[in-house]
Amino acid sequence: MLQNILDIWSKYNGEYVSGLITTLQISVISLIASLLLGTVIAIFCISPFRMLVIIGRAYVEFIRNTPLLIQIFFFYFGLSSLDIQLSSFVAGTLGLTVYTAAFIAEAIRAGINSIPKGQMEAARASGLTYIQAMRYVVLPQAFKIVIPPLGNQFINLVKNSSLLGVIAGMDLMYHADIISTNTFKTFETYILVGVFYLTITVPLSILVNWLERRLKRA
Amino acid sequence: MKKKVSVLSLVFMLVMSVMLVACGGKEADKPADANAPASGGTEKSSVAAAKERGKLIVGVKYDTNLFGKKDPADGQVKGFDIDIAKAIAKKIMGDDTKIELKEVTSKTRIPMLKNGDIDAIIATMTITEERKQEVDFSDVYFEAGQSLLVPKDSSITGIQDLNGKTVIAVKGSTSAKQIREKAPEAKVAEYENYAEAFTALKSKKGDTLTTDNSILLGMQKEDSSFKLVGGLFTDEPYGIAIRKGDAEMLKAVNETLSELKSSGEYDKIYENWFGEKPQKK
Amino acid sequence: MDFIGAYSWPNVRYLLEGFLVTLEVAAISIVLSFIIAIVFAIIRYMKIPMLSQFVFLWVEMIRNLPLLLIIFFVYFALRDVGIKMEIFSAAIAALTIFESAMISEIIRSGLMSVDKGQIEAARASGLNYGQTLRYIILPQALRRMVPPIVSQFISLLKDTSLAIIISLPELMHNGQVIYNSKSTYIIPVLLLIAIMYFVVNYALSIVARRLEHSR
Numbered sequence A: 001m002l003q004n005i006l007d008i009w010s011k012y013n014g015e016y017v018s019g020l021i022t023t024l025q026i027s028v029i030s031l032i033a034s035l036l037l038g039t040v041i042a043i044f045c046i047s048p049f050r051m052l053v054i055i056g057r058a059y060v061e062f063i064r065n066t067p068l069l070i071q072i073f074f075f076y077f078g079l080s081s082l083d084i085q086l087s088s089f090v091a092g093t094l095g096l097t098v099y100t101a102a103f104i105a106e107a108i109r110a111g112i113n114s115i116p117k118g119q120m121e122a123a124r125a126s127g128l129t130y131i132q133a134m135r136y137v138v139l140p141q142a143f144k145i146v147i148p149p150l151g152n153q154f155i156n157l158v159k160n161s162s163l164l165g166v167i168a169g170m171d172l173m174y175h176a177d178i179i180s181t182n183t184f185k186t187f188e189t190y191i192l193v194g195v196f197y198l199t200i201t202v203p204l205s206i207l208v209n210w211l212e213r214r215l216k217r218a
Numbered sequence B: 001m002k003k004k005v006s007v008l009s010l011v012f013m014l015v016m017s018v019m020l021v022a023c024g025g026k027e028a029d030k031p032a033d034a035n036a037p038a039s040g041g042t043e044k045s046s047v048a049a050a051k052e053r054g055k056l057i058v059g060v061k062y063d064t065n066l067f068g069k070k071d072p073a074d075g076q077v078k079g080f081d082i083d084i085a086k087a088i089a090k091k092i093m094g095d096d097t098k099i100e101l102k103e104v105t106s107k108t109r110i111p112m113l114k115n116g117d118i119d120a121i122i123a124t125m126t127i128t129e130e131r132k133q134e135v136d137f138s139d140v141y142f143e144a145g146q147s148l149l150v151p152k153d154s155s156i157t158g159i160q161d162l163n164g165k166t167v168i169a170v171k172g173s174t175s176a177k178q179i180r181e182k183a184p185e186a187k188v189a190e191y192e193n194y195a196e197a198f199t200a201l202k203s204k205k206g207d208t209l210t211t212d213n214s215i216l217l218g219m220q221k222e223d224s225s226f227k228l229v230g231g232l233f234t235d236e237p238y239g240i241a242i243r244k245g246d247a248e249m250l251k252a253v254n255e256t257l258s259e260l261k262s263s264g265e266y267d268k269i270y271e272n273w274f275g276e277k278p279q280k281k
Numbered sequence C: 001m002d003f004i005g006a007y008s009w010p011n012v013r014y015l016l017e018g019f020l021v022t023l024e025v026a027a028i029s030i031v032l033s034f035i036i037a038i039v040f041a042i043i044r045y046m047k048i049p050m051l052s053q054f055v056f057l058w059v060e061m062i063r064n065l066p067l068l069l070i071i072f073f074v075y076f077a078l079r080d081v082g083i084k085m086e087i088f089s090a091a092i093a094a095l096t097i098f099e100s101a102m103i104s105e106i107i108r109s110g111l112m113s114v115d116k117g118q119i120e121a122a123r124a125s126g127l128n129y130g131q132t133l134r135y136i137i138l139p140q141a142l143r144r145m146v147p148p149i150v151s152q153f154i155s156l157l158k159d160t161s162l163a164i165i166i167s168l169p170e171l172m173h174n175g176q177v178i179y180n181s182k183s184t185y186i187i188p189v190l191l192l193i194a195i196m197y198f199v200v201n202y203a204l205s206i207v208a209r210r211l212e213h214s215r
Helices: A002-046 A050-064 A068-082 A088-113 A117-125 A130-167 A172-183 A186-217 B002-028 B031-035 B046-053 B080-093 B109-115 B174-182 B194-202 B213-222 B247-263 B265-274 C009-045 C051-063 C067-081 C087-112 C116-124 C129-166 C171-179 C183-214
Strands: B056-060 B068-070 B099-103 B142-144 B146-151 B166-170 B187-191 B208-212 B226-229 B236-238
Touching (some): A002 A088, A068 C129, A068 C183, A088 A130, A117 A130, A130 C067, A130 C129, A172 C067, B046 B247, B056 B080, B146 B174, B187 B194, B194 C183, B208 B213, C009 C051, C009 C087, C009 C183, C087 C129, C116 C129, C129 C183
Antiparallel strands (some): B146 B208
16 A cells, blocks of 8 residues: 555655645635635624624624635625626635635634723723724733634635635645546545645644643633 | 644544544444435345335436426426436336436546435436446447537537636546546636536636536527527446446346337437437437 | 526525535534544543653644545555544545544643642542542533633634535535636625535534533
8 A cells, every 4th residue: 555655656646846936826815815805804803883793793703604605606606696706716716705804803803802801991092093002002912812723724825725715726736636436546545635734734733732722821 | 833733633543544434334223224225236236125125226317407306386307317217117027107217417427326315326427437436337238429618609629618617527537537638728617516617608617518428418598698509529438337246137127228229219218319310420 | 797697596496505514524524533532632641651751643634634645544554554434434534533533632631721720729628539529620621621622613613614625515616616606606606605604603603602601
């Protein structure tokens, strides 16, 4: 079996590596985009304006309670039926971003809510606007609390990016699929791709655990 | 830190194989399996197994117009492959209703057959040397050839025009492999099944879809804004696949096929689906 | 977009049939993974030698792999080594393997969150280990566990949609069969599927909130 794995590796290492790169690209871009979108949604949820709160909550609840696959299909096939053409890379990244942003918004909202209300009031009393108070007083503290859950979201992102394999996304999972149907060596192909995912996610998990312990102590 | 991580990964890799095997075994015994069909395996003839069970289980496509397509309106699967499957059920079981159809895709069909989920594959499957190492094939029951499906206004007229173009294909199909050889400059994007591939073509995710002309014809009949181009650039003889070494089933299938052909029943089924008589070679 | 055509009764009925499969697979997987998760969590909480380390490695590995890969692996790869399952059981097995690892971590951290001092006090006041677990640790831990466990159940329900890749005739799969026949059906069908998932999952999350407050 080990021989088979090595054979597959030596024959298809190019595919594996290019898949790995695509997986990483998608994950990193989606992480940055969903951090931004998630922060905006979180601010909506805790803003004093009723309309924004409703929009924010509706977004979070709807996205969190529906499968990611639907969202990816919506961007890939759905928008195309309205003549908006997105490549699998763009559609996949958008789907992952929209999905992950809902979870990130929840994490940030919980983080912000854990900052005592008095701090906000004190900042406002000392002359800062609402946005300034958020920007300089509340958010920096909240981010410290939400870093571990954000780390977990990044791990989820890497794992969830495998869904791009279903829409010919040229990621790790897609290439593994193609290799396994060409070689009929399913077991070995998937073991190898599993190792690839683990080499990304395990160090991340260790990092998140370490951060969590450190921040708890601080 | 770095060293620790790499050691950890190595441990994971080892543990992974051992534990998946151990745990998978445990899962297989779960009550959810109570309604699973008794897997025949190669040691026992699947003809005997089918008779014992009271029905023949055949893997067919659910998404391929003219060959095997599920109609949500009445829940029936219909097509050329289905009619052939029924004829075989009649031969083996004495009754063409003693049959169970299971959905397969190009990717899932060989594993499902080897697994014992199904007794035979009748699913637009080309006979190839590579596949012969995995399964046994019946005589040829349909002659197809690879072709291209493009939108009516497309400039593509054949495989010579595919440089730099995106070609849509299906995972695990012969056409996906062959197009890489015939048009090495083309980009190939492979999808899970024909339905998704056709949706991808309609959604302009690629410039053309390639597979057997017979399957493309079925798509073109559903949506006339597409046309077939490029002629037939490969031979795709379809065979019925059965488990390796299952001689009794192979014999029954081949006998059915020759009886169908000599009685004229084959021509009738063919005409019913393709609107013309099969061309005699 | 053709909402009227897409929502014809045969289509909707076909979707509902798929949803039934989704719910069935999810329900069986929830029960199985919950049981396995409790066993895993207790093994790790009680630090049973060898077994505990084994479970730790297993849980960490599974948690760090994509579910899609696990589904493929269980269905396609395991048969190469002699473990054969049909689609329905393979979907349940894969979901159970994945979710039990996730849930066991939730249960374990719930157990860990109970103050050590309380346990010592309970033991000192004459309760045995079983009693301490039953009356002191579990009631507090359970309360903290309910929200994350329910959200994991919601994830599980959503994750059944991934079984589309092994052609399990669940909701997403049946939806695909319908919209593949006409591109104008894509958005209406995806929307209806999303609403079906949403209704069940949102109801679940409300129940979770009630449970949390009523204690």
